[in-house]
């Protein structure tokens with residue numbers, strides 16, 4: 001049977017639902033999701049295989065104007081993903097469309113991509129009347145930039161099959177790139193650090209989630225199949241360290257408990273999770289540190 005396969009970059013503004021879409025397509029939580037923008041910082045790969053089709057999705061950080069080195073690297077991931085992909089999904093948040101439309105920066109990326117771009121209109125469940133979508137589709141059509149326009153709700157799993165069919169049409173004829181059983185290529189350390197980071201995003205506010213990084217120092221099997229994980233939570237200032245620890249260590253305990261539950265569910269193993277908090281001033285602008293965190 002002739003097979004079709006290719007790479008698809010999911011690109012869009014922060015918080016538009018890129019990671020939710022990746023998870024919804026793959027039916028598995030590969031990429032962390034929070035209500036806060038700039039949750040995803042690296043590129044997350046997810047492999048969809050069905051019948052004679054294999055699509056390798058790249059979830060990317062949100063498109064933004066970088067203010068510090070980490071954000072610059074985040075935008076490099078976006079640009080690299082676009083240039084390495086066969087098809088681009090430009091994900092647009094319908095909950096915000098009336099206010100901001102599609103931004104110049106997004107349009108610029110779409111224009112220079114020079115490959116098929118599908119406009120995917122996400123969060124249609126937020127529209128009061130589904131008919132609101134028609135003039136938006138009209139407007140986007142007039143731009144002459146998109147090969148297709150597909151309204152979806154990643155959160156409610158609406159129209160995802162239609163999206164897969166649309167992608168499949170433009171997919172090159174090619175052998176599969178990966179074994180059909182494989183869902184992702186990231187290692188377990190990556191997933192574990194992301195789950196801790198996700199927990200911190202939920203439990204902290206203002207600048208703190210953005211000043212925090214998680215680094216896994218040890219990840220090994222101990223007695224009776226229980227896994228020992230030692231992770232460092234990195235913040236930028238002493239005051240932030242105090243907040244993360246919380247009075248009488250309350251917050252760090254809660255971060256630990258919630259993260260452990262997620263990790264145990266993901267690994268399907270019992271886990272002993274040990275967390276430490278370290279201050280590394282200005283790590284977001286420190287290329288050497290960023291490298292050590294896998295950027």
Ligand SMILES: Nc1nc2c(ncn2[C@@H]2O[C@H](COP(=O)(O)OP(=O)(O)OP(=O)(O)O)[C@@H](O)[C@H]2O)c(=O)[nH]1
Pocket residue numbers: 012013014015016017018019020021032033034035036037038039040041060061062063122123124125126152153154155156
């Ligand atoms: N109502 C609604 N909410 C959605 C939908 N898709 C995603 N969301 C919500 O939007 C928020 C952001 O979702 P993410 O998937 O983290 O968005 P993202 O584009 O990956 O964000 P960054 O990684 O920060 O760039 C979360 O609270 C999601 O639950 C949708 O179809 N409908």
Ligand SMILES: [Mg+2]
Pocket residue numbers: 018019020031032033039040059060061
């Ligand atoms: Mg994301």
